Amino acid sequence: MKRREFMTLLGGATVAWPLTARAQQPALPVVGLLSFKASGDSPQLEAAIRQGLKDAGFVEGRNVLIESRYAENQNERLPALADELAQRQVTVIVAANTPAAFAAKAATTTIPIVFETGADPVQLGLVASLNRPGGNVTGVTNFSVELAPKRLELLHEMLPTAHVMALLVNPTETALAEIQSHSVLAAAQSLGLELHVLNASTERDFDAIFANLIQLRADGLVIGGGPFLVAHQEQLAVLTARHSVPAVGEYREFVTAGGLASYGGGIADAYRLVGVYAARILKGERPGELPVQQSTKVELFLNLKTAKALGITLPIPTLGRADEVIE
Numbered sequence: 142m143k144r145r146e147f148m149t150l151l152g153g154a155t156v157a158w159p160l161t162a163r164a165q166q167p168a169l170p171v172v173g174l175l176s177f178k179a180s181g182d183s184p185q186l187e188a189a190i191r192q193g194l195k196d197a198g199f200v201e202g203r204n205v206l207i208e209s210r211y212a213e214n215q216n217e218r219l220p221a222l223a224d225e226l227a228q229r230q231v232t233v234i235v236a237a238n239t240p241a242a243f244a245a246k247a248a249t250t251t252i253p254i255v256f257e258t259g260a261d262p263v264q265l266g267l268v269a270s271l272n273r274p275g276g277n278v279t280g281v282t283n284f285s286v287e288l289a290p291k292r293l294e295l296l297h298e299m300l301p302t303a304h305v306m307a308l309l310v311n312p313t314e315t316a317l318a319e320i321q322s323h324s325v326l327a328a329a330q331s332l333g334l335e336l337h338v339l340n341a342s343t344e345r346d347f348d349a350i351f352a353n354l355i356q357l358r359a360d361g362l363v364i365g366g367g368p369f370l371v372a373h374q375e376q377l378a379v380l381t382a383r384h385s386v387p388a389v390g391e392y393r394e395f396v397t398a399g400g401l402a403s404y405g406g407g408i409a410d411a412y413r414l415v416g417v418y419a420a421r422i423l424k425g426e427r428p429g430e431l432p433v434q435q436s437t438k439v440e441l442f443l444n445l446k447t448a449k450a451l452g453i454t455l456p457i458p459t460l461g462r463a464d465e466v467i468e
Contacts, residue, residue, distance in 0.1 A: 170423050173231035174209040175223055175241040177216065177368040189409045190235060193416020199423060212241075214372045216313065219244035227252060233422050235415055236280070238368045239317060242267055246278055253428040255418045256280030257411050259366045259391075261287065262433055265316050271433045279428040281414045283406025283436040285391055286366040289321045290328035292389040292404050295441075296361045297332050298459055299402070299448075300387060303360030305335045309350060309377075310365040313342045317367045325363060342369065347377070351384045362388040364395065366405070374398070387451055396442040396467055401451065407438030440464045 174190070176183075187209075191201060199205040208231060210222035223244040226234055233253045236242035242256035246267065254277055256267060262282055268274035293306060308325045310318040322338050329336035337357050339350050354362060364370055364377055374390050378398035381388040390396070391405040414434050422428055441459075445468045448455050460466060 169204060169206050170232035171206045171208055171229070172419055172423075173226035173229065173234045174207055174237060175219065175226060175234055175245055176209070176237040177212050177214065177219065177240050178237070178372055179213045180209070180211045182214075182372070185409060186237070186412045189412035190237075190416040190419070193413040193418075194420050195416075196413070197417050197420030197424075199420045205423065214369070216240050216369070220247060223248035233419050235419055237412070237415075239265065239267075240314065240368055242278075242280065250277055252277065253422045254278045254280070255415050255422065255428065257408075257415050258282050259285035259287075259406060259408075260317055260320055264320060268433060271435075273429070274431065274433055275429045277428050279418060279431040279433055281411045281418065281434045281436055283408060283411040283438075285406035285408070286317055286321055287324070288391075288405055288439065289363060289365060290324045292363045292391075293325050293328050293334070293336075294332070295402060295404050295459070296363060296387065296389050297334065298456060299453055300361050303334070305337070305357060305359050306361050306363065307337045307339055307354055307357065307359040308363045308365060309339050309341055309370065311342050311367050311369040312340045314367045314369065318365070321365045321367075325365075344373065344376070347373075347380060351380055351386070354384070354386060360387070362386050364388055364390040364400075366391050374400075382447060382450070385451060387453060393440065393442045393465070396444045396447075399444065399447055401444055401447045401453070403440075403442045405440060406436055407440050410438045411436040442467065 201207050212218040219240055227249040234245045236245045236254055236256040239258045245254045262268045268278055310321050312318050326336055341350050374395040375398035378395045378400035382399035387401050390400050390403045392403050395403045441463045443463045443466045445466050
């Protein structure tokens with residue numbers, strides 16, 4: 142081989158070496174975010190997940206990537222979206238609500254899953270136990286669904302002379318609906334109240350619900366938990382104000398939209414903990430060995446303007462317990 146040819150080959154190899162080195166750089170881990178909601182519906186909650194990741198050392202774009210899939214408030218889309226993330230072989234799936242958790246669990250038995258739920262995940266069948274979840278699933282619960290009886294107690298506290306109450310649930314979220322119906326019915330019995338359980342699974346059901354409330358002569362309404370009702374809580378708040386129905390929802394957005402009160406778990410704190418757990422799994426911990434965390438923060442919000450419009454004088458102890466009184 143001539144010297145010039147040898148030098149040309151050597152030069153070409155020199156150029157190729159850094160390219161090969163770059164190609165061998167490890168890919169960033171990917172967090173797959175699966176949500177029942179529409180894109181942009183809850184930016185503060187996604188920010189909380191990112192904060193949890195950051196608290197544990199993971200910053201999006203620097204040492205972790207996030208791929209999001211949104212069901213646009215349609216439960217039936219979740220299985221296909223979960224399958225997409227599983228086929229993409231993301232490093233960990235964050236299931237941002239109960240239906241998303243079920244869809245993710247059905248899609249994979251190997252990719253770690255971190256869920257957020259407002260109910261007891263053992264009762265739901267998501268994990269074997271809180272302390273030892275087992276398998277590829279763990280997560281965070283704020284037990285907000287379990288607070289449904291407390292919402293009835295709060296409504297009774299604000300309406301001490303009321304005798305007939307109603308509970309709104311989504312029957313297509315079967316496990317959540319059953320848990321809430323049984324617990325709130327038991328609470329109503331202990332308080333000496335008559336309780337009617339009403340069902341809504343689409344927006345088309347709402348007008349019939351409020352017509353039914355009038356026929357039942359219900360004095361107040363407890364809005365049940367679950368992704369569908371939470372996704373429509375602002376719309377429901379507007380309807381309760383329009384029909385002059387005292388109602389207690391789950392989160393602050395219900396109150397800011399005109400609802401009387403809300404009482405539920407601190408959901409932003411729960412989502413931050415989800416981010417922290419996802420980070421721990423990225424660092425190598427096994428999901429089945431991570432106990433389900435319980436977010437213990439509970440928040441009470443009241444709308445003073447709505448109370449006045451309804452002719453309700455809020456009890457001083459209730460006002461004193463509120464995290465915020467919106468005027």
